[in-house]
Amino acid sequence: MRVERNQSDQALKADEIKPEKRIEKDWLPSPPFSRRYAAIDLGTNNCRLLIAVPQKDGFRVVDAFSRIVRLGEGVSQTGMLSDAAMDRTIEALTICREKIESRRVTAIRCIATQACRGAGNGGAFLERIKKETNLDFELITTEQEAALAVRGCMDLTDPKADAALVFDIGGGSTEISWVVKKSGDDITNAVFKLEAWTSIPIGVVTASERFGGAHLTREEYENTVDTIALEVTRFTGADHLKPLFESGRGHLLGTSGTVTSLAGVHLGLKKYIRKEVDGIWLASERALSISEKLRAMGFDARQKEPCIGPERADLVVPGCAILEGILKAWPASRIRVADRGLREGILAELIASDRHRKRRRRRSRGRSADDQARGNQPAKE
Template sequence: MPEQTTAPAKRIAVMDLGTNTFHLLIAEAGADGFHVIHHQTEPVKIGEGGINKGIIQQAAFTRGIKAMQGFKKHIDAHGATAVRAIATSALRNAANGNDFIAEVKAQAGIEIEIIDGEQEAAFIYEGIKASGVLTDKNALIVDIGGGSVEFIIGNKTQVLWKQSFEIGAARLMDKFHKTDPIPVISIKAMTAYLNLQLAPLFIAAMEHKPTLLIGSSGSFESFAEVIELEKGNPFDLKKTRSYEFDFDDLLGLIERLIKSTHAKRATIKGIIPVRVDMIVTASLLTIYVMQKLGLDDVWMSTYSLKEGVMAGMLR
């Protein structure tokens, strides 16, 4: 009898091209979803110097091309046969975003898809759902990017409401965090701005009454890592899908970060360099939403947009 051979598992590559960070996730289809083969993060900062001007500056443009060429090498080396590169707020709103997309195709052979805020929120929900953190209770999912912030109200069976707002941490930093530590007058100005911008969220929250907040990757990963490392506990984000915050721990850390200087933040283990400054406006936004909606049950999911895209491709 001839020996039976098993077909190799399908390998998929997903890239999430954010305002601060470009992510590459290569995974293999498995019985329980997917098994990560390679995960890479590049601090491209594509929005640096131009996020609120609607332009990708030359240095950021060059960094982005170099990162995509590097991703292409890993995709080929790992034999990924299905590839998607998803671009969000910074490329969506940049006047020269299409130039960047054309250059990536020419120099790295990767086709980039620009998605709108609604699609972005839908992918984030799918990623959070795949992490297993959702329950029957209504949750407010918050994904703080550099360019945009996605808010989704839903549970493990459905999305009840979702919206993307162009108020990401890099945009807020550019508008309000001009001196360090951030002065009280700037915090008040940012609060007034959020009151206006997030009016649709408050209306949706009154209707759907979320009882917990789930922070999607990004700054929430940093919050969790800093808290655990300061307690002397080992913490590996690659082995963590979700994390439940102690409310007092989270509140205490956020207050410290808001009052801190760049030099102080740079010494805190658990905060990656690309997040050292943006974590201040991300912290302010987090505490603002928690207090405004009275949410003290807070979780973090390491799964986000790229895992949502991956889950969809595997289906």
């Protein structure tokens, strides 16, 4: 079932997103006694942890962990999480828990997405995680997932653009969001609004299982592209923004392993380096040419690509087909690459919530002090 929302949804319409200061790339020890925040994103393919400390205009990462666990492997065919996949995930989450304890994290949010949403035993598995690791996971909706992904990478939107299409190619689904500039003309004051979003129930794992991943022929690849393009074009809630993209005033912003892998290959990196990839611009034509190169080179050759490796060799081509399907439905000349997303969005919300509570407490104490001062004044005659 395809889930859709558009600008009439109040939860998303109310969001105004102002770019924050770029996250510092160097992971350093956090100051003593500072608040520490952790975010865990448990997806269909990956388990990811990020730990950070707040700074004036954002936050600084102090630790991170990522492992491909393929939790959703086979779910599209059986409807259930397999024992092997759940065991792999528990092992990864145990490492996350150890890092959280060693960093003395003071606030945490753990989210689970499509694999647990779609599996018949997804809820039971989250209960098992709680019992074995003491990590309490929240099963978020596709709406929440899209909003968090947008918040996590919004500071990479070109402030000179009028709109952007933000896509997050996950393991089990792909979230697509459209943002438009509300005000401002440069990086210091540009404000963007989340205008519309949709979710399609196809990600790199489900596409690989449905269409084939390791050995896609050109015909199979093109059929996959057409299927994705059709899914994207069925959503009409953002059609009023198409003139902005047709006139070159809109661009794509991708947050996923697919787009970061393409960027790594484009740069010719001997090993994946986040700070080299995060934030670069990739011409759409270049992305498509690399996609075809990866498809044509075959599974064995893809395994030897430093920014792909054995764990992504069967998933990167379905991911490329999803990207090409998006571009076919929403043509744009350039793509901004984001090695950030859900986890960064979670951290931003945790920190903002904390700051809001602190402001409320200060205002409350100020009112109490004023009331007390007025109560101690002598009565007027």
